[in-house]
Ligand code: SF4
C-alpha cells in the first residue's frame with residue numbers, strides 16, 4: 001500500500017498539540033442554557049448495589065484535558081467522571097487529578113478509571129506471559145498500574161475500577177485480574193469494581209453479573225448497534241441482579257467524519273439510550289462547552305417525541321454505518337488475521353473524534369503481525385465487513401494520518 005505524508009515524530013508532535021490545545025482557553029458559550037439551578041435539573045438514578053446516586057449525564061473524559069470543562073461540568077451538577085489509564089497517555093487522569101486537587105473538588109465527584117492489559121486475540125482472553133506491547137495481565141502489573149493511576153488522579157482511591165475493554169466471558173473471569181480487582185477493593189483503593197465492554201457486549205455483561213464479584217458494568221449501547229436489543233436484554237438482566245449499568249457510545253455515531261454523515265440524529269439517539277431506565281448513567285465524551293450544553297439540554301427532558309422515534313427507527317436501519325459494530329467477523333477474511341476491529345476503532349478515534357493520539361495508541365499496542373505494519377506490507381486487501389464498512393479505505397485513511405509501526 002502506498003502512503004503518507006508525515007513521519008512518526010511529526011505525527012506525535014502534531015497530535016499532542018492538536019489534542020491538548022483543544023483544552024486551552026475555551027470560551028464560555030454565549031447564551032448557554034446553564035441556569036443557577038442547573039445542578040438540580042439533571043435527573044438522577046441509582047447505580048445498582050453501589051447505591052451511588054448519579055445524574056444520568058456523566059462525563060467521559062477520554063478526549064479532554066480541559067480543566068475549565070471539567071470545572072464547568074461539576075458546576076452544573078455532573079458528579080461522575082470516567083477516564084482510563086490509557087487515555088491520552090495518562091494525560092486524561094493527570095488533568096482530572098490536577099483540577100480536582102487544585103479546586104478541592106475530589107469529594108464532589110465519583111471517579112472511575114480503567115486498567116488495560118495485554119490480550120491474546122486468538123484465544124480471546126488476557127495474556128499473562130510472552131511478548132506483548134501492553135503490560136502483561138499479572139497481579140503485579142495490575143498493582144503497578146493502579147498506583148500510577150492513583151498518583152495521576154491525586155487521590156488515595158477511585159470510586160469505580162474497571163477491567164478495561166473485555167470482549168469475552170473468559171476475560172471477565174480471568175483469575176489473576178479478578179483477584180487483583182478484589183484485592184484493590186479490600187485495600188480501599190477502589191470502592192467498587194466492574195468491567196467495560198464495547199465488543200460482544202451481551203456475553204460480557206452476563207458474565208460480569210454471573211462472576212459474582214462485580215458491582216458495575218460499563219457497556220456500549222447505541223441505536224446504530226445491530227445487537228442493541230440483545231444488549232438491552234443483558235442490561236435488564238444486570239439490573240435485575242442489582243449490578244449498576246453505565247452506558248457509553250450513546251450518540252449513535254461519530255460527530256466529525258470525512259465520510260458522508262448518514263443522517264444520525266444525535267439528540268434522538270442519545271434520548272433512546274436514556275429512555276432505558278435500567279441504565280443508571282451515560283458517559284458521552286465531551287471536549288467543548290457546546291457538547292456539554294447539548295447533552296445537558298437533552299438529559300433535562302429525554303422523552304422521545306413522535307418525530308424523534310421516527311429518527312431512531314431511521315438510524316436503526318442505516319446501512320454501512322460509520323460506527324464499527326465490533327463483531328470481529330472480518331478477522332477471518334484477512335489471510336493474516338489482522339486485528340481489524342481495533343484498527344477500525346483507531347479510525348473512529350482519528351476521523352470521528354479527531355483524537356490522533358488515542359488512534360495511535362490503539363494501533364500501536366497490537367502485536368506487529370496483527371497490526372498496521374502487516375497491512376502496510378500487504379499488496380491486496382481481501383478483508384470484508386458484513387456491514388459494508390470499507391476496511392481498505394479506512395486503513396488508507398490511517399496511513400494518511402501518519403499511523404504506522406515503522
Ligand atoms: S469492520 Fe465490520 S465485520 Fe469487522 S468488526 Fe467492524 S463491523 Fe464487524
Ligand code: SF4
Pocket residue numbers: 333334335336337338340374375376378379380381382383395
Ligand atoms: S490489508 Fe487487508 S487483507 Fe491485508 S493484512 Fe491488512 S486487513 Fe488483512
